[in-house]
Amino acid sequence: xxxxxxxxxxxxxxxxxxxxxxxxxxxxxxxxxxxxxxxxxxxxxxxxxxxxxxxxxxxxxxxxxxxxxxxxxxxxxxxxxxxxxxxxxxxxxxxxxxxxxxxxxxxxxxxxxxxxxxxxxxxxxxxxxxxxxxxxxxxxxxxxxxxxxxxxxxxxxxxxxxxxxxxxxxxxxxxxxxxxxxxxxxxxxxxxxxxxxxxxxxxxxxxxxxxxxxxxxxxxx
Amino acid sequence: xxxxxxxxxxxxxxxxxxxxxxxxxxxxxxxxxxxxxxxxxxxxxxxxxxxxxxxxxxxxxxxxxxxxxxxxxxxxxxxxxxxxxxxxxxxxxxxxxxxxxxxxxxxxxxxxxxxxxxxxxxxxxxxxxxxxxxxxxxxxxxxxxxxxxxxxxxxxxxxxxxxxxxxxxxxxxxxxxxxxxxxxxxxxxxxxxxxxxxxxxxxxxxxxxxxxxxxxxxxxxxxxxxxxxxxxxxxxxxxxxxxxxxxxxxxxxxxxxxxxxxxxxxxxxxxxxxxxxxxxxxxxxxxxxxxxxxxxxxxxxxxxxxxxxxxxxxxxxxxxxxxxxxxxxxxxxxxxxxxxxxxxxxx
Numbered sequence: 116x117x118x119x120x121x122x123x124x125x126x127x128x129x130x131x132x133x134x135x136x137x138x139x140x141x142x143x144x145x146x147x148x149x150x151x152x153x154x155x156x157x158x159x160x161x162x163x164x165x166x167x168x169x170x171x172x173x174x175x176x177x178x179x180x181x182x183x184x185x186x187x188x189x190x191x192x193x194x195x196x197x198x199x200x201x202x203x204x205x206x207x208x209x210x211x212x213x214x215x216x217x218x219x220x221x222x223x224x225x226x227x228x229x230x231x232x233x234x235x236x237x238x239x240x241x242x243x244x245x246x247x248x249x250x251x252x253x254x255x256x257x258x259x260x261x262x263x264x265x266x267x268x269x270x271x272x273x274x275x276x277x278x279x280x281x282x283x284x285x286x287x288x289x290x291x292x293x294x295x296x297x298x299x300x301x302x303x304x305x306x307x308x309x310x311x312x313x314x315x316x317x318x319x320x321x322x323x324x325x326x327x328x329x330x331x332x333x334x335x336x
Numbered sequence: 337x338x339x340x341x342x343x344x345x346x347x348x349x350x351x352x353x354x355x356x357x358x359x360x361x362x363x364x365x366x367x368x369x370x371x372x373x374x375x376x377x378x379x380x381x382x383x384x385x386x387x388x389x390x391x392x393x394x395x396x397x398x399x400x401x402x403x404x405x406x407x408x409x410x411x412x413x414x415x416x417x418x419x420x421x422x423x424x425x426x427x428x429x430x431x432x433x434x435x436x437x438x439x440x441x442x443x444x445x446x447x448x449x450x451x452x453x454x455x456x457x458x459x460x461x462x463x464x465x466x467x468x469x470x471x472x473x474x475x476x477x478x479x480x481x482x483x484x485x486x487x488x489x490x491x492x493x494x495x496x497x498x499x500x501x502x503x504x505x506x507x508x509x510x511x512x513x514x515x516x517x518x519x520x521x522x523x524x525x526x527x528x529x530x531x532x533x534x535x536x537x538x539x540x541x542x543x544x545x546x547x548x549x550x551x552x553x554x555x556x557x558x559x560x561x562x563x564x565x566x567x568x569x570x571x572x573x574x575x576x577x578x579x580x581x582x583x584x585x586x587x588x589x590x591x592x593x594x595x596x597x598x599x600x601x602x603x604x605x606x607x608x609x610x611x612x613x614x615x616x617x618x619x620x621x622x623x624x625x626x627x628x629x630x631x632x633x634x635x636x637x638x639x640x641x642x643x644x645x646x647x648x649x650x651x652x653x654x655x656x657x658x659x660x661x662x663x664x665x666x667x668x669x670x671x672x673x674x675x676x677x678x679x680x681x682x683x
Contacts, residue, residue, distance in 0.1 A: 150425060150428065150429065150661065150662050150663060150664070151661035151662065151663060152661060153661070154432055154433075154436050154659060154660050154661060154662075155660050155661050157436070158436075158660075168436075168437055183381060183384070183385075183422070184384070184421070184422045184425060187384060187388050187422070187425060187426055187429065188425055188429045189429075190388060190429075191388055191391075191425070191426050191428075191429025191430045191433060192429045192430075192432065192433035192436075193433065194388070194391075194392055194429075194430055194433060195429065195430040195431065195432065195433020195434035195435070195436070195437060196433045196434070196436060196437045197437075198392055198395070198406075198430075198433075198434055198437070199406060199433070199434050199436075199437025199438045200437055316392055317392045317393055317396070321385070321388065323385070328379065328381040328382060329375050329379040329381070329382065330375070331374045331375055332374060332375060332376040332513075
C-alpha cells in the first residue's frame, strides 16, 4: 500500500511517503512553520521514493486533537491532495499516532492542550480503535480511573504538567517515554494495522475536543 | 486559461471559476453570518473551522455549474491576506494541496486587490486609470489606480472602517448582528431633518477619514433621547437616517475631492458598503452632474467572494508559481504589490 502519512497538530510535522515496503520520512520540529515546510518536503520524499502522486493509494492524516491552526494546515493540504486525485483519506487520531510512535504495550497519551488542560487517551497497543480511555480534554487532576497496567506515559504534557500527572497516577506502575509527538513511523503503524477506515476528502472531520472557544452574547451578560 | 479562486479571509467562504477568455463561469458562496450572530461578532476560530468544511463542497459545486473538471484548471488563486490568519491558512492550504496534486500553479492574491478589480466583473467594465473607493467592514480607503499593481493610497480611515461604524452603531441601537444592513433599511424610513450628526474631517484638506467619533455622537444622541423615555421605532429610524446621511456625506465628499485632486474622471466603488443604496444614489447624482463615470461590481459580488479572487488571480497569472511552501499575510499593504505591465507595454 503506497501512502503519504502526515500530522501537523503539534510543533512537529510528521511526514512520510511509504512505497514498496519502505518509509521515506521528513519528520521535523518546525514550531509554527508547517505551511512553509510540508509541500517542499513532500516533493522531495516523492522524488526519493521515485513515486508520483498518481501511484499513491491513500493519504493518512492525523485529524487531531492538537493545535487548531497547525491541525488545519495538514488537514487542508491532505484534503487538497486527495481531492486532486480522488484519493481516499484515512483520518487517524493524533493521540493514537503518539501512542503508536512508542513501543509500549500500554501507552498513556497526554498532550499539552494549554489553558491548564491536556488531551488524554489510553491505549492497548494494536487495539487502536478500542482505546481504554477515548480521547478527551481534561485537567491533569481529573484523570479518569485506569485499570492496573504497566503504563507508559507519552506526549508533551508529561513535561508540561509532570507533577499533577504523576501524582494522579501514583498508584500505577508508570514509565515515562521520551516520545512526545507523533512520528511518521507511528502514523504508518496505525495505517498498516488495517483498523482504520477511509473517507473522501470532503468527508474529513477534525477532532478538536475543545469546542467552547467563545462566549455567546447571552452568556456574557 | 481557467483559474479557480478560493476566498477564506474572514466569515465568507467563496469559490469561483474565471476564464481569461469567457469571464466568470461560476461562483459559489457560503456566508457564516448566522453562525457568528449568536456571538455578536466574528469568532476567528469558528470561522476557520467552518471554512475547512466548506471549501471542497463549494469547489465541486463550481465545477459542476461550469461543467468543468479539475483537469481543466490552469491555476488556483487564493486569498493570502489581509484577513484572519487562521482563516487565510485554510484556503491557502487547500489551494496549495490541490495545485500540488494537479501539478498546476498557484497565485497568492491580495484580498483588497480582489475587491478593487471586482467592478471588472460587471458590464461595462472600467478602464484604467480610476479612483477607487474601497469601503467595507474591514477597510475604507481611496486609491488612485493607474493599472494592476499601480496603487496609490490617497486617503483612508484613521480609525474604524465605515462598515464597522455601521455595525457598531447598529449594535448601540439594539439591532441584531450584523447590524449594518438592518441600520440601512431602517434609515430609509427615517426623517432626514430631525437629527444632524457631525461629519468628521469633512472640511480638512487631506483625504483621510474618521468614523469612530460618529459612533460616539450617536451614543450621545441616544442617551439624550433616552432621557425622554425608551427610544421608539420612529426615533430609532431617524437616528439611523442621520447616521447614514453623515457617512454617505463623508464618503461622497472625500471621493469627489479624490477625483479633483488626482484629475481622474472615473470612480470605482467596491466592498460591502458599496452595495448601500443611499451611497449609490448620492454617488450617481454627483457623477451625473460632474460627468464622472462611476462603476460598481455586480450587487452579489460586493461582499467577500471567490469570483474577485479568481479574477485577480487571472490578471496576475505572470506571478503564478508552483505549489510549494506558503505564508499568509494578515496585514498586507496593497501599495506593496508588484506592478503588472499591460501587454502593450510589455514589448
